[in-house]
Structures are given as C-alpha cells and as structure tokens.
Amino acid sequence: MAHLKTSLDSKAMVVVRYLYGLSVLFLAFSCQREKSRSSISRSSNFSYALKYLSESLEDQPEFYHFTLEIAPNGDEDLIDFLAVKYEKAAIIDYLSFRLQNEIFLRHGLDTLPVASFHFERSFDLRKSRVFNLAFEYVGLPLTRDDALIIKSKLFDNPVTIVFDDLL
Numbered sequence: 001m002a003h004l005k006t007s008l009d010s011k012a013m014v015v016v017r018y019l020y021g022l023s024v025l026f027l028a029f030s031c032q033r034e035k036s037r038s039s040i041s042r043s044s045n046f047s048y049a050l051k052y053l054s055e056s057l058e059d060q061p062e063f064y065h066f067t068l069e070i071a072p073n074g075d076e077d078l079i080d081f082l083a084v085k086y087e088k089a090a091i092i093d094y095l096s097f098r099l100q101n102e103i104f105l106r107h108g109l110d111t112l113p114v115a116s117f118h119f120e121r122s123f124d125l126r127k128s129r130v131f132n133l134a135f136e137y138v139g140l141p142l143t144r145d146d147a148l149i150i151k152s153k154l155f156d157n158p159v160t161i162v163f164d165d166l167l
Helices: 029-042 048-057 078-082 088-102
Strands: 003-005 018-025 063-072 103-107 110-113 116-120 129-136 147-150 159-162
Touching: 018 159, 063 078, 063 103, 078 088, 088 103, 088 116, 088 129, 103 129, 110 129
Parallel strands: none
Antiparallel strands: 003 159, 018 063, 063 129, 103 110, 103 147, 116 129, 147 159
8 A cells, every 4th residue: 555645734633534545557568569569470360450459559658557546434435425515427527537637646856647547437336446547658667756646626635645655
C-alpha cells in the first residue's frame, strides 16, 4: 500500500473517509511489441490483422501504467456512499469521464496529466472502484519521490499518494 500524505495540520483531527490503493504495473510496452513482432515473424498462422496491430504499436508512445482503487472507509459501496450528496447517475458520469482531468503524476519536476483512463464498473459486486491509468513515459524510471495526485473535491482534496512503499 502506498504512503498517503494529507495537507492537514498534525494537530487537526483526521477522519479518513476513503481508502486508496495504488498498484504500479511494470509493463514494458516496448517488450510487448518486441514479443508480438518476433512471434508474428516466426509463425505463418497469424492473421494480417495481428501483424498490422503489431506494426501500428511501434509508433505508439510508451506509458507508465497504474491501477488505482478507491473505497469508502466502511461497509458501503463507493457510489452509494457518494450518492448521499449527489445523484447516482451524476456520480457515475463523473467517475467515468471527468475524474481523469483531476488526476496527475508528479514525476521529478514534471506534472503529467492522464493520457489513458478507464473506470471499471463492478456493478456493485464490491465496495471499491478501480481506475486504470496511464501516463506518457518521459524517459526516466519512477522513483520513491514520485506521487499520484488526485485534485478532486469529491474525495479528500487534494490526495497525494507517494510511491515510497511501491518501488
């Protein structure tokens, strides 16, 4: 679990309303491309579509990949927890589309916006919600000082998840 820093004073009473989990997915996108390209050239049974896909991946930028999980600190589902203040359809719309504009990766001196975002709908099978995030690779590996920043007023604003426990 990543270390969570809050902007609250140490004398203030801290009430944790949300639990945050962050996983770094060490996907070497270039390695996946190399693997798919070499397997295509070795086997004549692959379709033209797969070969085309492999060739088109060569021009794609590389990414840092993360899985972010957010749950309320309790037994309630995240969407039901938020539905006390907001309409349920508005919450689902916000989590599906607008939250991506409020998540950033602090990497060294750079602050990177989300390049790819996917909100996994669990259809109330679990209380947490999962977000798959990708940030454009800037040529340097992640360090313990890097952090994921969520600047959303829907959650505890702002939330900084430092990578010191992840790497």
